[in-house]
Every structure is written in C-alpha cells, then in structure tokens.
Amino acid sequence: MLELCNISTKYGQIPMLMEVSIKVDKGEAVCLLGANGAGKTTVLKTIISMVKPIKGEVFFNGQRLDLLPSHKVIQAGIAIVPEREGLFPKLTVENNLLMGAYYEKDKQKINHRMEEVLTIFPKLKERFRRNAGTLSGGERKMLGIGRALLADPQVLLLDEPSLGLAPALVHEVYAVIERIKKEKNLAILLVEQNALKALSVVERGYALQKGGIFLEGSSAELRENKIVVESYLSSCSV
Ligand SMILES: Nc1ncnc2c1ncn2[C@@H]1O[C@H](COP(=O)(O)OP(=O)(O)OP(=O)(O)O)[C@@H](O)[C@H]1O
Ligand SMILES: [Mg+2]
Incomplete structure (x- = not known):
C-alpha cells in the first residue's frame, strides 16, 4: 500500500537518508526504530512530500507521492501526527x-x-x-x-507518540493505538525511540541508523536481536 523505494535525501549538501526502503501493507502496523538524529522524522517528512528525495520513489496504492505537493498527499489519504502535535x-x-x-x-x-x-x-x-x-x-x-x-486516513503516520510523556500516559496512548489498529483497517507507520513499547503493538519493524536501514524483521525477531536490545531496549524501560 505504502512503499518507499531506495529513498535518499539531503539537507543542503549533507546526505541524510541513504537508500531507505520501507513497505507498509493495508491493515498492518509497522514501526521504525532509531536513536536521536537517525533520520526517523525525515522518513515521515519524505512520505508527506515535505522533503523531496534526490533518489528513489514513494508509492501509495501505485501512485507516486514524491511528485505531489504535501496537501495532495494528505488528500490522498495519508495523515500524520507530528512529534510536537x-x-x-x-x-x-x-x-x-x-x-x-x-x-x-x-x-x-x-x-x-x-x-x-x-x-x-x-x-x-x-x-x-x-x-x-x-x-x-x-x-x-x-x-x-x-x-x-x-x-x-488510509495511512496513519505517528512520530514518537510516547515522547515526553509519563509512563502511565504512554500506556494510555498505546492503548489507543492498539484500539485504532483493531477498529480501523488502517496502515500504521509508528516512529519510536521507545522500542519496547513500539514492538508491543506492531507486527514488523525496521531500525534506522545514520540514515540507513540496518535491520528489519518481525516484532519477535527485533525484540530478540542483540543489536536492538543493546541499542534501544536496555535504555527504555517504559
Ligand atoms: N531542516 C533540516 N535542515 C538541516 N538538517 C536537518 C533538518 N532536519 C533535520 N536535520 C538533521 O538531519 C538529521 C536527522 O533528523 P531527523 O529529525 O530526521 O532525526 P530523528 O531520527 O527524527 O531524530 P529525533 O529522535 O531527535 O526526532 C539530524 O542530524 C538533524 O539535525
Ligand atoms: Mg524525529
């Protein structure tokens, strides 16, 4: 349904995303994990055409999104909840x-x-x-x-919904994400640093480091992956 194919972006002369490929199917929830500055928000901005790729394409139901202005992307059925709402x-x-x-x-x-x-x-x-x-x-x-x-929307993009919230509120927000997932047949792309929480609601995930995808797999695979555990899970106990 939503597909990023070999996306590369730059901020000025500085390369940011490098050959990023991500897929989200209808009714599927997928997470994108990564530390500060890994490029997570840039991925979402590229999907809504606020950042234009220098290489690669973004498809939504076969339609090129990266060639559209942002408001047309929103009208096509993509909604975003930005980092600071x-x-x-x-x-x-x-x-x-x-x-x-x-x-x-x-x-x-x-x-x-x-x-x-x-x-x-x-x-x-x-x-x-x-x-x-x-x-x-x-x-x-x-x-x-x-x-x-x-x-x-047909696709919901969530940028770090747990950021800055107390643990009880993180639980509340995630309960809502779980409910939306069950009740609506949406595709969800969930960006998080809080890997443990994100992996509890999604089926699959990707991990981003310095602008490149270095891991992908099912939630169970990522939860058991040594690099993910060392990079994210140990530092996030919520
Ligand atoms: N408009 C911009 N101009 C120049 N550099 C930018 C711009 N936006 C982001 N960057 C840089 O690109 C890199 C990736 O930023 P991005 O916001 O995508 O990371 P992130 O993974 O979402 O990080 P965080 O966890 O802090 O939200 C960072 O080094 C950031 O400073
Ligand atoms: Mg961000």
Missing part, C-alpha cells in the same frame, strides 16, 4: 479536530467521524470547548491523534 493552541479542541477534516465537505461524514473520535477519546469530549493550549501533554497527544483520525 502541531496543534493550534488558541483554537478550541473542537476546531483543532475539525482542522483534520479540512478537505472533507460532507458535514454528515464529518459529524460521524467526530462522534467516533470522541468515543475513542472521552477526555477530548470533556475538553471540547477549551483551547488546545490549556491541555496537558497527554491530552495534546490524544488531540493530535484525534485530529489525524478526522481525516479518515
């Missing part, structure tokens, strides 16, 4: 959620999606008329995910 602090929770359905003109569809999202996130229902700027870190994360779901 990218919310509008002075807008209400309701209006932040509605921004996710920006390209949908059918009011009934929007209402239906809103109901669905508020069922998944009852806290957002309580905070519906409050400004997003007044929310806690965990609530902001939920709002970021909720907004992405209002686009009714």
Whole structure:
C-alpha cells in the first residue's frame, strides 16, 4: 500500500537518508526504530512530500507521492501526527479536530467521524470547548491523534507518540493505538525511540541508523536481536 523505494535525501549538501526502503501493507502496523538524529522524522517528512528525495520513489496504492505537493498527499489519504502535535493552541479542541477534516465537505461524514473520535477519546469530549493550549501533554497527544483520525486516513503516520510523556500516559496512548489498529483497517507507520513499547503493538519493524536501514524483521525477531536490545531496549524501560 505504502512503499518507499531506495529513498535518499539531503539537507543542503549533507546526505541524510541513504537508500531507505520501507513497505507498509493495508491493515498492518509497522514501526521504525532509531536513536536521536537517525533520520526517523525525515522518513515521515519524505512520505508527506515535505522533503523531496534526490533518489528513489514513494508509492501509495501505485501512485507516486514524491511528485505531489504535501496537501495532495494528505488528500490522498495519508495523515500524520507530528512529534510536537502541531496543534493550534488558541483554537478550541473542537476546531483543532475539525482542522483534520479540512478537505472533507460532507458535514454528515464529518459529524460521524467526530462522534467516533470522541468515543475513542472521552477526555477530548470533556475538553471540547477549551483551547488546545490549556491541555496537558497527554491530552495534546490524544488531540493530535484525534485530529489525524478526522481525516479518515488510509495511512496513519505517528512520530514518537510516547515522547515526553509519563509512563502511565504512554500506556494510555498505546492503548489507543492498539484500539485504532483493531477498529480501523488502517496502515500504521509508528516512529519510536521507545522500542519496547513500539514492538508491543506492531507486527514488523525496521531500525534506522545514520540514515540507513540496518535491520528489519518481525516484532519477535527485533525484540530478540542483540543489536536492538543493546541499542534501544536496555535504555527504555517504559
Ligand atoms: N531542516 C533540516 N535542515 C538541516 N538538517 C536537518 C533538518 N532536519 C533535520 N536535520 C538533521 O538531519 C538529521 C536527522 O533528523 P531527523 O529529525 O530526521 O532525526 P530523528 O531520527 O527524527 O531524530 P529525533 O529522535 O531527535 O526526532 C539530524 O542530524 C538533524 O539535525
Ligand atoms: Mg524525529
């Protein structure tokens, strides 16, 4: 469904991604692990065409995404929850959620999606008329995910959803990811440094180091891999 084929990118003259190939099928959850600066966010930015590859292609259901402007990629059915959620602090929770359905003109569809999202996130229902700027870190994360779901995407890209959250909230966010996975037939690409948590919800994964994929395999294979254990699992106990 979503496929990156031999993607290389540069920031100015500096090479970043090198020959990165990643596949995510319909209904499948896949993680992309990597330390700080490995290039994880760059992979997501390349998928949504914010970073243009110097080599390689990105396909979505056979269509080239890297040739499209970002808003067309979003309209094609890809939604992203960025690292810092990218919310509008002075807008209400309701209006932040509605921004996710920006390209949908059918009011009934929007209402239906809103109901669905508020069922998944009852806290957002309580905070519906409050400004997003007044929310806690965990609530902001939920709002970021909720907004992405209002686009009714086929692919959900999540950039480090556990980052900066207390362990209890990390559990809550992951319970929600698990639920979305079960209830919606989405493809999920989950970017994480928290390998243990990510590997608990996905079927497969890739590990990125210095802009290149150096490992890929099933969750079980990655969990047992010595390099993964030494690089990520030992430092993440949440
Ligand atoms: N717009 C940019 N211009 C120049 N260099 C950049 C830019 N964005 C990222 N970089 C550099 O590219 C490298 C990879 O960045 P990226 O954000 O993709 O890493 P990451 O794996 O998401 O890291 P983190 O875990 O810190 O979020 C880093 O060295 C970063 O400093
Ligand atoms: Mg990042």
